[in-house]
Amino acid sequence: MTSPSSDTPRLVLLRWLNRALLGRVVICGGVLAALMEILALLEQTTPILDRNLGIRGILTFSLLHLPVISIDILPLAFMMGALFLLTQLTLSSEMAALRAAGMSTIMLFRVLAPSVVIMGGAGMITQYWVVPASEKALATWWNKTDPDADKLDNKEKRVLWFRAGPTLVRIGSYAQGGTFLRDVTIYHRDPGGLLIGTEHADTLTYTNGTWHPTGAKDLTLSADQAFVKVTNGDSNYDIPATPSTIMILSESGAAVTPGQISAILHKGAPASLSRATYRMALFSTLVLPLDIAVMLLLTLPVIYIPPRAGLRNPLPVYVLAAGMGFVILQGMISAMGNAGTLTAPLAVMVGPVLGILLGLTWLLRMEEK
Secondary structure: OOHHHHHHHHHHHHHHHHHHHHHHHHHHHEEEEEEHHHHHHHHHHHHHHOHHHHHHHHHHHHHHHHHHHHHHHHHHHHHHHEEEEEHHHOOOOOHHHHHOOOOOHHHHHHHHHHHHHHHHHHHHHHHHHHHHHHHHHHHHHHHHHOOOOOOOOOOOOEEEEEEEOOOOEEEEEEHHHEEEEEEEEEEEEOOOOOEEEEEEEEEEEEEEEEEEEOOOOOEEEEOEEEEOEEEOOOOOOOOOHHHHHHHHHOOOOOOOHHHHHHHHHHHHHOEEOOOHHHHHHHHHHHHHHHHHHHHHHHHHHHHOOOOHHHOOOOOHHHHHHHHHHHHHHHHHHHHHHHHHOOEEEEEEEEHHHHHHHHHHHHHHHHHHH
């Protein structure tokens, strides 16, 4: 039985290595996030200033856009932080001392595993709950501050289509954070997908929890679908979505919570993207800790750099190239999953499995040398 005193050095080493790794990951993540924010602002600063939002508008955009950027750069930031730490330990001969004390490569991976769990867990929480809230707030703020959003001649207006069960809805334009809609048509279908009637409204305004239409008309098909009857609509015009839902549906990505994904896949909740895209949003976040673990595995070969070689050794460059290749591979396979070519579980697992095989093969080759 191991005495408590003999475990103390191990705990000290575990805390020190993980604290050092997490610190470097945060620094690298901050630098990468700042670069991504600058690139985003290069495109959005002019529209923000055209809306007379000033510096406050730039800061609001940056703050609301930060969560999604932090998730995008998280695996690469973790690799860069691990690369800096392990390279520093190797070149200062500290890694040689640890290996002489009996620490193997696998043991080093296990010692650094708490950082993988911490960053992976934080990334999952951010992606599942923080990103949806921030992206919805950003879409609402951007729409509310657009002075031309409700104008008929707005060249930047985007037609929104979404489904809610068998029902299809087309919105010609939306403004005021989704509370004002123009050119709205509801297509009612039977369980078999055949059209049975439509409702149209020139405009819809959301007040006191109710949609109020203008220019409402109904189109009804006869039982044999041979005749069409057009009548004036009434005030009981409703679409299966609230302004908040419309802002979520207007986003180009699937920034939704697990509860919303479940409602879309199993309860016919409003959705503007394919079911495969929502499945990918769910499963890709679940394997985020595994992606970070693969990044750490791909970084471990730098501990075999001879201290005398210093930074002249090309291994750090190879490690970065492997990490970038892994990110690109994940993006390509994810695109196939979003398109429905691959099932979501398979699409999110192919990349990590290939990364693990590459990392283990690389480490075995370095051990043989």
